[in-house]
Amino acid sequence: MNSGGLSLYSMTRHLKYPFSQEARTMSQKLARDLGDLVKFVSLPENEHIVEAAEDRVYRALKDGYIQYPPFDDERDVLIYPTARVIVEGVRDSRLRAKQAEAEEKAVNRELGKEKPEFISEICATSFKWKIESTGDLSERAELPLQLRTFDFRIRFENFLEVSPMFKSREWALANRFLSRGWVLVRRAELVRMASAKFRQIILGSRLELPPLTGRLTQSVERIQSQLPKKREYTRPEETQETAFPPCMDLLYRTLKNGHHLAHAERFTLAAFLNKINVARDEIKRVFGYSPDARGAGSIIDYQVDHIASKGSRSYDDDSEDTGYMPYNCKRMRELGICPVDKGDVFDPLCEYVVNPLSFYNRRAWEVSKGYKPNPAYYGKNWEKRQEF
Structure with missing residues (x-):
């Protein structure tokens, strides 16, 4: 299946940022819901999607790292949702947490390389955040000295969606510069917020899976076999x-x-x-x-x-x-x-x-x-x- 006119650059971004509105839209063109997804990736000609998804989950579990495969087919946008199906099929909170952490790190790594305009746009379109630029360096030169390092302003309610996930004191709203409901953030901070939001989405979502068969079932069983056995922490009878x-x-x-x-x-x-x-x-x-x-x-x-x-x-x-x-x-x-x-x-x-x-x-x-x-x-x- 060809790329349907999409550039390699655009397709690669879809693979890197599966939470984006564009990636979700593209996924739904191929598979409208989980039932369609399972049927689609179970077809023999789409087996490579399941293989790549299993590898993505395995690397998240073992290395805490996401490596992107060569991306030259629009069907590859289904690798991430298929990986989510595998994780939910395993039904282990430890694996979900490992996946969320690895995906968060990957987004933080890749989004940090993007231009400020793209970072702002993907946050606005994907999470419905209200974000404004504080201007270029020449425009920021007119601001007080302590405010010149801030690249964006974001609505405080959007800031509070993820800031409680960070324990450092600088993420407390009381320690931020707040004006008329807008919070100033630096470029790197917005990247971190976006990646944390993605992690939050993964941890908070539960998929009602249709029956899995064939290659997907094998992937679930293989990943299951790689999980360390849970240890039971029995409380001692005597106080220690x-x-x-x-x-x-x-x-x-x-x-x-x-x-x-x-x-x-x-x-x-x-x-x-x-x-x-x-x-x-x-x-x-x-x-x-x-x-x-x-x-x-x-x-x-x-x-x-x-x-x-x-x-x-x-x-x-x-x-x-x-x-x-x-x-x-x-x-x-x-x-x-x-x-x-x-x-x-x-x-x-x-x-x-x-x-x-x-x-x-x-x-x-x-x-x-x-x-x-x-x-x-x-x-x-x-x-x-x-x-x-």
Whole structure:
């Protein structure tokens, strides 16, 4: 099948930026929906599409890297959607995360080479973002000195679609230059926003697949065989203080040393101890070290009982009342009680979890097996969930 009049340059862009309006339109001309797509790529003459899609998924899984094949046929625009079909056919969140990360990196790499006009246009047409140029260098020379490095302005609501995905403080809206609803961004920042938006789309989409047959089924099975086996992180019967995440370890030691904890700190520590199956009497004993403890029947006893007996159920417990969940990492950072975020301590495992309980389960498993923390293993097998 020929290119239908499209230039090689245009087709290559369709392959690099499958989220673009042009790429989606071209894909739908060949296959209107998932049913059509599966039928189309299952034809013997289109087998190369499935092969390229499988290779794209395999490289994302093993190398975290997307390599584009030679692009000289308009059917090749279906390589990316076919790769998505394979990933959804495997039904593994780890693979979806690997694909999203690799595709994000590829877009960031390739879009960073494009001219500013193209970057702005593809963001506007693909994501419906409102973006304006701040002008060329001569025009920006009239701006205050601190604003001359910004290439674009984007509506704040579009900025907020992806900025919470970035943990660096410069991405907080409060730290940006905002005027009449427009946020100033640099060229590299807009590229990063676009690639992050693509990742967000992949992670947030779930495809209702028709039955897969033939070559597609083989691809799904082969990719499935390449996935590392999931490890079960069973919680130990006895509490292991050495497995506490840095935040809980600090709060626990602060309390046992007789120092005061703020209300939020007390709440999350009590909830954490309860969720890792520390006996309620033991939690009360620990909180008895607080300077304002007044013995049995005190307000602290009441608070511990309330935290331990109300709220949400744990995921693996069928009892009616299992207590409140401790704050997750995001909330801990917002409250200013995450010591890793403040730079006081660091543990590499923190980057791969989003709540203290996940940290405890994984670290307790490591301790029980005699394993030392292994950042290289974390990076190879898990998706990084936050950065410090």
